[in-house]
Amino acid sequence: MSYSIVLQPSGLRFTAEAGQSLLRAAEDAGVVLPSSCRNGTCRTCLCQVREGEVTHTLEWPGVTREERAEGWILPCVAEARSNAVIDAPLAASFD
Secondary structure (H helix, E strand, O other): EEEEEEEOOOOOEEEEEEEOOOOHHHHHHHOOOOOOOOOOOOOOOOOEEOOOOEEEEEOOOOHHHHHOOOOOOOOOHHHOOOOOEEEEEOOEEEE
């Protein structure tokens, strides 16, 4: 199964396969998201889900319970569970 991901405000789009981190899916599609640790602790890749369902692959990634309730995610350790719109203001294309 694959999901369509749209990044705002850039409008960049990519497809994320089930079981694939959003960060990896973005990179595979030529989209650059800020990142550093890639294990959910540094918060460099912090983004906010506006629509859709995304889940973390770790029990305790570097976001608080309150932040999770507001839709904040760490794409390096998060996977799509539906099509999604994500607020990622620093997203860019490799081009």
